[in-house]
Amino acid sequence: MDDMNKKEHVVIMGAGPAGLATGHELSVSGVKVTVLDRNDFVGGLCNTNEHNGYKFDLGGHRWFTKNEDLNAWFRRLMKDEIVWVERISRIYYDGGYYTYPISILNVIKNAGIFTIAQAGITYLLSALQYSVFNKRINNMKDAYVAQFGNKLYDMFFRRYSEKVWGLPCDKLSADWVSQRSAGLSIWTVIQESLLKTKSDNESLIEEFMYPRDGYVRIPQRMAEDIVEASAENEILLESNITHIKYNGPNDFAVTYQGANGEKKTVDATKVVSTIPLGVLPRIMEPAPSQDVIDAARSLTFRDLITVNVILKKDRVSIDTWLYVQDEDILFGRLHEPKNWSKAMVPDQSTTSLVLECFCTKGDHIWQMTDEEVGKRCVEDLEQKLGFIDASEVIDFAIVRSLQAYPVYDLEYGDKIARINDYLGQFEGLHIVGRGGTHRYNNADHSIEMGLLLGRKILGYDVDYMDVNTEPEYHEIKTSKDPQRDFYRVEEEVS
Ligand SMILES: Cc1cc2nc3c(=O)[nH]c(=O)nc-3n(C[C@H](O)[C@H](O)[C@H](O)COP(=O)(O)OP(=O)(O)OC[C@H]3O[C@@H](n4cnc5c(N)ncnc54)[C@H](O)[C@@H]3O)c2cc1C
Structure with a gap:
């Protein structure tokens, strides 16, 4: 059989949301796919663990996207498994609880008028420096200070960011801020909290969708559809x-090692990689130059230890998330899965708290x-937060996850460019997803990228790398968003 007639076979590396979304889009159109993952479960970072019937995500995962076509796709995929969760997020800072997104009235109530005066003065100073004198924004610290002033940066962003990333904010790229909170300036905060004027097409989101039995149901549903689409898919x-x-254009051999240590090789016409961008060049043949290898090695991640504490108590908190700034508390964020879906606990007279400990x-x-x-x-929950009594603890479960947060250090953009330059020579190789592109994606971004990549492989003219690049606050909905093509779903092809 010559190359022109070779049957398309797409090998997808990674069964997280990005890989499965690509496989979903392709398989419902009849393309043969093989998805490989080193884990013994599908879902990647979107896994929901279970311990004695208590289910928990690695840190609460909400479904949220501004793309209405993607929302429609999600509703079709999840059908009657969706529950709506009310969002109440707070920040714990030096013994006080502050609402998030920040409210000026709440800051006055908790920290007093003196703090607000400091916040106002430092904001005016930074406005002068950055807006009037055009001071350059070189790093994450500058980006936050330019938006909020030094005092609010110090109260609400510095310590939490340093806990998550394990680096001082002036050693991190400003890009993260522009993706996460551009548009959420002090003016939005004032408008939201003082004037309460939400315009018709813009509002901070206050409710979100969640799969009743945990977030992993989303990747599991995609995986079910992929294997149902054809007996050939694996x-x-x-x-x-x-x-x-790489044997030549659209001709690859992918080698993997199974649980029993045996090595196997599978041929592919296309390869979709969601494995870390810092790893991919190091397992490619022909191998890259030392310069590319060095760039790949130095693309780093933060890792995560998730702790699920099971409690003899029917409820602990009102929060959807609580962000914990204080450095002397081991975890940086907590949530109570039962507040998201009652199905997350097997016995309604009990509950659980999930704590995220960022680490390397x-x-x-x-x-x-x-x-x-x-x-x-447990000690921090009892003694520092006063949330529980240690005698209420029934049990706890721990999950360790590697490569949870792609770090944006000051040179990360150059490193990515060097790697992409090398990967560009392999016709038929596509990178996608969070670790796959070293981009701080939410699951919806990874899914959207994956679906669009599927469409691209099917021959549509789409730019899947355009997802999650807009420099605006992710939580502001606006009716001005571009309408993308509809995604393919089973109903459309059956
Ligand atoms: C604590 C936490 C909270 C989060 N909260 C939210 C949230 O509220 N909402 C939201 O939308 N998103 C959230 N996210 C982000 C979300 O988890 C990710 O965006 C999403 O999982 C990325 O999907 P992916 O497929 O791109 O990557 P991954 O989920 O990382 O999947 C990549 C897959 O590749 C596999 N792999 C890697 N190397 C190899 C190899 N050599 N061989 C075989 N397989 C390999 C991995 O095992 C993994 O399964 C959160 C993430 C974390 C860590």
């Missing part, structure tokens, strides 16, 4: 990809044993 778990050989493999937090992490979190 999702192979416990399959760690170790090598990708090998650091002092990672080196703590599971027992030490659990005990320390």
Whole structure:
């Protein structure tokens, strides 16, 4: 058979939301797909763990997108599994609770008029520096200070950001801020909290959708559709990809190692990679230059330890999320899964709290044993937050996740450009997803990128790399968003 007639076979590396979305779009159109993942579950970072019937995401995952076509796709996929969750987010800062998004009235109530005066003065100073004298924004700290002034930056952004990233904010790129909170300036905060004037087409989101039995149901639903679409399609778990050989345009051999250690190779006409961009060049043949290898090695991630504390108590908090700034508290964020969906606990007279401990493999937090992490979190909950009594704890479960947060250091853009330049020579190789493009994607971004990549492989003229690049606050909905093409769904092709 010559190349022109070779049957399309797309090998997808990673069964997280991005890989499965690509596979979903392709398989419903009849393209043969094989999805490989090193984990023994589908979902990647969107996994929902279960311990004695208590379900928990790695940190509460909400479904939210500004793209109404994607929302419609999501509703069709999840059908009657969706529950609506009211959003109440707060920040715990030096013993006080502050609403998030920040409200000026709430800051006055908690911190007093003196703090607000400081916030006002430091904001005016930064407005003068950045808006009038056009001071350059070089890093994450500058970006926050330019938007909020030094005092509010110090209260609400510095300590939490440094906990998440493990680096001082002046060593991190400003890009993260522009993707996450551009548009949420002090003026939006004042408008929201003082004037309460929400225009018709703009509002901070206050409710979101969630799958009743945990977020992993989204990737699981996509995986179900992929294998149902054709007996030829496969999702192979416990399959760690170790090598990708490029034989020529649209001709690859992907090698993976199964649970029993046996190595296998599968041929592909197209390869879709959602494995970390810093890893991919190091397993490609022909291999890259040392310069590209160095760039790939230095693209780093933050890792995560998730703790689920099970409690003999029917409810602890009112929050959807609570952000914990204080450095002496081990975790940076917590949520109560039962507040999201009652189905997350097996016994309604009990509840659970999920705590996110941001860390880097090998650091002092990672080196703590599971027992030490659990005990320390219970102590912090009891003694520092006053949320629980240690006698109420029934049990706890710990999950360690690698490569949870792609770090945007000051040189990350150059490194990505060098890697992409090298990868560009492989016709038929596509990168997508959070680790796959080293982009701070939410799950909806990874899914949207994946669906669009599927369409691109099907021959449509779409730019899937355009997703999650707009420099605006992700939580402001606006009716001015561009309407994208409809995504393909099963109903349309059956
Ligand atoms: C604590 C936390 C909270 C979050 N909250 C939200 C939220 O509220 N809302 C939201 O939308 N998003 C949230 N996210 C982000 C969301 O989890 C990610 O955007 C999403 O999982 C990215 O999907 P992906 O497919 O791009 O990558 P991943 O989920 O990382 O999937 C990549 C897959 O590739 C596999 N892989 C890697 N290397 C190999 C290899 N060599 N061989 C085989 N397989 C390999 C991995 O095992 C993994 O399954 C959160 C993330 C975290 C960590």
